[in-house]
Amino acid sequence: MKVVVGQGSCGVATGAKKTAAEFEKQIKEKGLNISVEKTGCVGTCYLEPIVDIYDDNGEITRYVKVQPDKVSDIVEKHLMGGEAAGDHEISDIDKTFIEKQTRIVLRNCGLIDPENIDEYIATGGYEATKKVVTSMTPDQVIEEIKVSGLRGRGGAGFPTWFKWNAAKASPGKEKYMVCNADEGDPGAFMDRSVLEGDPHSLIEGMIIGGFAMGATEGVIYVRAEYPLAIHRLEIAMAQAREKGFLGKNLFGTDFSFDLRIKAGAGAFVCGEETALIASLEGERGMPRLKPPFPAQKGFWQKPTNINNVETFGNVPWIIANGGAAFAAYGTAQSKGTKVFALAGKIKKGGLVEVPMGLPLKDVIFGIGDGIKNDKEFKAVQMGGPSGGCIPASLIDTPVDYENITKTGAIVGSGGMIVMDETTCMVDMARYFLDFTRKESCGKCNYCRVGTKRMLEILERITIGEGKDGDIELLEELAVKIKDGSMCGLGQTAPNPVLTTIKYFRNEYEDHIYNKKCTAHSCKELLTFTINDKCIGCTLCSKKCPVTAIHGELKKKHEIDQATCIKCGKCEETCKFGAIIRD
Secondary structure: OEEEEEOOHHHHHOOHHHHHHHHHHHHHHOOOOOEEEEEOOOOOHHHOOOEEEEOOOOOEEEEOOOOHHHHHHHHHHHHHOOOOOHHHEOOHHHHHHHHOOOOOOOOOOOOOOOOOHHHHHHOOOOHHHHHHHHHOOHHHHHHHHHHHOOEOOOOOOOEHHHHHHHHHHOOOOOOEEEEEEOOOOOOOOHHHHHHHHOHHHHHHHHHHHHHHHOOOEEEEEEEOOOHHHHHHHHHHHHHHHHHOOOEOOHHHOOOOEEEEEEEEOOOHHHHOHHHHHHHHOOOOOOOOOOOOOOOOOOHHHOOEEEEEHHHHHHHHHHHHHOHHHHHOOEOOOOEOEEEEEEEEOEOOOEEEEEEOOOEHHHHHHHHOOOEHHHOOEEEEEEOHHHOEEEEHHHOOOEOOHHHHHHOOOOOOOOEEEEEEOOOOHHHHHHHHHHHHHHHOOOOOHHHHHHHHHHHHHHHHHHOOOOOOOHHHHHHHHHHHHHHHOOOHHHHHOOHHHHHHHHHHHHHHHHHHHHOOOOOOOOHHHOOEEEOOOOOOOOHHHHHOOOOOEEOOOOOOOEEOOOOOOOOOHHHHHOOOOOEEEO
């Protein structure tokens, strides 16, 4: 028997380390011969801290939201009594969150100790590497990836085999395999969870890719804000070298490959290949003109291939199971599975891996269980700041590259920010444009200045100072920024604005012409009033920080609109539904 505590970043943030320490303490005090181990995030982030107890027969009992004060009950009932502590077990409904998924990239996350290479090997780890370097040619590897239909999971969805083949065909003995693990999209945490939960799958994928393109060195470019991911990567790389999976003459062949980590400063623009390469070389992360492409002249002007963590995570599975097995999932043009980070106004937030082509509705309502507090679903933001908002009317859209692109959004790296009726779409567009404006490297005038001008217009609209012609001006600027920007950051920056105008134009018009926020969200356009449900309990007046609420005890109160700062404290305090937000 063993106790396994999920200790990805989400688990640690909710107290998993304290939970693990409490298990260790009580097990020691009671003299039990039971180990306490760690694993990564299993994906059900909304249930953390998660504890799995493996019985001697191999069966797993999962406990959720296990804070230290619940440990004693589990120890006494399960570890000592031999019966499950039912009050803390995962519910049948929550079990479906995982059961409805198809997990390839996340196949080991939450199941193995990411700091113990032997557990990865026990799942068949590094067998794909052995197969490739001892019995396959680079052309055969590339052909298998071609058969699989694997496309880059970092955003653009470019065929992986084509990039590898282009780098392989470029002349030169010195070539580089690079992993983009920067993951800059707000609300996206797919790559981080793989790095923290199954780092060896990335390492193995990069070794296989390096063999295919003829590279002997790889670099993992990971954001410095991911300290746990970096720590576990370093441990995994050291263990792989010790086992002979990294370094010289892998599996007794003449193929050598090694890796190193580069901690990036977290610049969103470094999601663009040439900007990332500039950062690797010690320069400021700014894009370069293409061609030449990185496959021709990349890192240090040598042939270079760049894929993200999820792309590499698929590779060992494809080699082990065959490209056709991967291609059996998904659609004709979008093969395999895709990992999404469900966040926002969703009941069950976390990591979801599903076959390409599954309708949005099945992801948001089938797996994510719908909207918090059963509010009305309004839209989902896909593709991060580079993507767009998909309205409720398109909830049946299949999640694949082609169909999502038709909506004006993109699959991107896999962020899914779910929004309900209380979300102002104008303010949402303002938020994402503010992000891209700050993250612009400034090299292109249209990106540097154009996003600032668009942001200024959106800021005016959200505070009630919008004017006739603002919508048309936003659309005009968007087209020019797209056409005049060198890299993907500027070319996609207007997408959130364009999609919200396309699907929620009425909200822009309400802000501009009626000086009202349709979602009753924009602070400057709000008005709080008190209706006849008020019983004069005085609680709201006591909570008001500017004493804007007046009235006698047990009589209806009133809000002085000139004094009210629209903080919403009165609405939060009132238990009778007497405060109206308009």
